[in-house]
Amino acid sequence: MNLARFARRRYTPGFTPLEPLPRLSAALGGPDIWIKRDDLLGLAAGGNKTRKLEFLVAEALAQGADTLITVGAPQSNHCRLTLAAAAKEGLACRLIIEERVPGTYNDAALGNNLLFDLMGAQNVRVVPLGTDLAAEMAEEAALVRAEGGVPYAIAGGGSTPLGALGYAACAAEIMAQSFDMGVAFDAIVVASGSAGTHSGLLAGLVALNAGVPLTGINVRRARAEQEGNVHRLAVATAELMGTPAPARDAVIALDDWVGPGYSLPTADMVRAVRMLAAQEGILLDPVYSGKAMAGLIGLVERGDFTAGQRLCFVHTGGSPSLHAYARDLRDPALNG
Missing domain, CATH: 3.40.50.1100 (Rossmann fold)
Incomplete structure (x- = not known):
């Protein structure tokens, strides 16, 4: 190996x-x-998402990306760490939150949501359970390209x-x-x-x-x-x-x-x-x-x-x- x-x-x-x-x-x-x-x-x-991001962010940088896009549930560890990797690398980051249990997303909550705010999350969008997350990320990527950026989409959990x-x-x-x-x-x-x-x-x-x-x-x-x-x-x-x-x-x-x-x-x-x-x-x-x-x-x-x-x-x-x-x-x- x-x-x-x-x-x-x-x-x-x-x-x-x-x-x-x-x-x-x-x-x-x-x-x-x-x-x-x-x-x-x-x-x-x-x-654990840090290990996955080591390989995924390396590919994003090799492709000239300036914006990471990913998805997760409320209190997502994966979203927190993707945002942290973006901050460390000087990249923008867009998060799509899938509200798997109705009414559970609160942008003022403690835990990971507080860390989203501390790390400067500015593009956080909430969608209901059952949403086509791949399509949502593709839409975000299109918005980034329309603004002249280079997006890199990361599947939920980096999986x-x-x-x-x-x-x-x-x-x-x-x-x-x-x-x-x-x-x-x-x-x-x-x-x-x-x-x-x-x-x-x-x-x-x-x-x-x-x-x-x-x-x-x-x-x-x-x-x-x-x-x-x-x-x-x-x-x-x-x-x-x-x-x-x-x-x-x-x-x-x-x-x-x-x-x-x-x-x-x-x-x-x-x-x-x-x-x-x-x-x-x-x-x-x-x-x-x-x-x-x-x-x-x-x-x-x-x-x-x-x-x-x-x-x-x-x-x-x-x-x-x-x-x-x-x-x-x-x-x-x-x-x-």
Whole structure:
């Protein structure tokens, strides 16, 4: 797997930490749990989208773009980090927000919405769920061209084969750290949303012949649909890298912890966020890493992962959105 042939902007100096979680492991009484700290990636407040943007922004700059265009949900980590990358590179940025739950977008809200404002977001447009987002980005691109600019559109979550290279690189990081530290993992667990992180990790692990199973925890879709999405993108990413395609049965994207829908709080998520904060001093987010950790905890408690095993949880970041969910995280009905 030779990623050096792809143009890349480096927004993070070196590898992110790979750390044990001894107090959480002891509290659960199961496997030895470790965490890959991609919440500590570069750009504003970090998170998994930074890895994808390293490849996508490099392509945008190579094409002479002066404006990045992307889409996301309210409190979008991807929009925050795309805006941060644009600011760092001296580019303009236009955001299209898909209001997946009616009435949930508030431009005066805290969390990521506050950071949009701090980083100078001036072109933010809100559209309802079900809108053709590709068409909306094409319309924005046409407006940029009409003004004499050069647009570069980035799919939601940066989840394209080029963007997914960021997590093929992360797979190589994990395996290098694993070897260096003498720590062999029996499984890796990650949130599965727009599919780029999950797909990139899978394609990278297969390319490296790592032999480590990967479990995705869905945050939005039903299992069958999500697994199909992940497999298609993983195959396309492997094709881009020139490496073997992952088998369909290598894709696991469990939907047991989605709850009532994307971004909607659950008691399991609140418990996971509060447990990791109290046990290890590490902040998760309510939409992605919180539900993914809820899934890992649930799998340990039902016996899918057991004592004697060693797990790696990939922390995809997102903690700025915690402030927008303060009421839910303190709600007695969710925090039993």
